[in-house]
Amino acid sequence: MASSSLDYLERSKRISSPVAKELLQIMVEKQSNLSVAADVKTKQELLELADQVGPYICLLKTHIDVILDFDADLVDQLTKLAEKHRFMIFEDRKFADIGNTVRMQYGAGIYRIASWSHFTNCHIIPGEGIIQGLKEVGAPLGRGLLLLAEMSTVDSLANTPQYTAKNVELALKHSDFVAGFIASRRLTDESDFIYMTPGVGLDAKGDALGQQYRSPTQIITHNRSDIIIVGRAIYGPGKDPVVEAQRYQRAGWEAYLARLSS
Numbered sequence: 001m002a003s004s005s006l007d008y009l010e011r012s013k014r015i016s017s018p019v020a021k022e023l024l025q026i027m028v029e030k031q032s033n034l035s036v037a038a039d040v041k042t043k044q045e046l047l048e049l050a051d052q053v054g055p056y057i058c059l060l061k062t063h064i065d066v067i068l069d070f071d072a073d074l075v076d077q078l079t080k081l082a083e084k085h086r087f088m089i090f091e092d093r094k095f096a097d098i099g100n101t102v103r104m105q106y107g108a109g110i111y112r113i114a115s116w117s118h119f120t121n122c123h124i125i126p127g128e129g130i131i132q133g134l135k136e137v138g139a140p141l142g143r144g145l146l147l148l149a150e151m152s153t154v155d156s157l158a159n160t161p162q163y164t165a166k167n168v169e170l171a172l173k174h175s176d177f178v179a180g181f182i183a184s185r186r187l188t189d190e191s192d193f194i195y196m197t198p199g200v201g202l203d204a205k206g207d208a209l210g211q212q213y214r215s216p217t218q219i220i221t222h223n224r225s226d227i228i229i230v231g232r233a234i235y236g237p238g239k240d241p242v243v244e245a246q247r248y249q250r251a252g253w254e255a256y257l258a259r260l261s262s
């Protein structure tokens with residue numbers, strides 16, 4: 001049976017990646033396949049947003065390098081909020097350099113991403129060495145990597161069959177560290193991976209810089225992805241993050257239930 005026809009609970013028992021397993025368990029417990037992309041600019045805003053939306057999400061996605069006043073205490077507090085509300089953390093770093101460089105960028109520097117982020121992601125533009133470099137740092141810590149097999153923007157160069165197929169090939173080869181993909185749709189049934197999709201919105205169709213939004217129904221029910229990643233639609237101007245997080249949690253979960261019954 002294709003793994004996408006199984007429910008999240010059944011998949012949590014079978015999937016090989018320990019972080020994907022834990023994430024699927026959290027999704028079942030909280031009835032949430034919602035990840036909030038917390039693209040805010042200060043430590044206080046990030047902590048406030050994480051505390052507000054925490055009860056409704058399975059995963060918090062960060063861009064830690066946009067935080068003006070980043071410090072180690074931010075990471076400690078985020079980790080405490082993740083434990084309090086039971087969500088995981090995904091630093092959307094999009095590594096893209098040679099293995100030797102990403103090893104340093106992932107494990108060291110100011111952010112020490114590997115020390116606190118359960119998931120991170122990379123482009124496979126440099127070839128297999130980028131996965132090997134990240135794996136040397138992340139695997140001993142029990143972290144998981146997501147490959148950027150597709151992007152949500154209107155003219156993304158990643159969305160070609162050959163590039164996407166290479167992502168699948170490398171994920172299968174490194175399935176001891178690759179937990180899944182960033183993609184708009186399920187890419188393979190050969191082995192189970194977790195799929196996360198940004199560019200999701202119920203109201204706007206896009207932004208002025210090439211972003212495109214699709215609905216949870218399109219992404220989860222029809223395209224068989226697992227997690228919707230939602231940013232400005234939750235906390236943008238005039239939005240109430242709690243109301244919107246609840247709304248997207250509901251929409252994502254209903255789309256998942258519709259997939260199971262289709």
Ligand code: 5BU
Nearest residue numbers: 037151152153182198199211230231232
């Ligand atoms: P938005 O406010 O929902 O548009 O934010 C989307 C987030 O997802 C933002 O943090 C992007 O960096 C991220 N993103 C994306 O939009 N599209 C992609 O293909 C990838 C990441 Br990969």
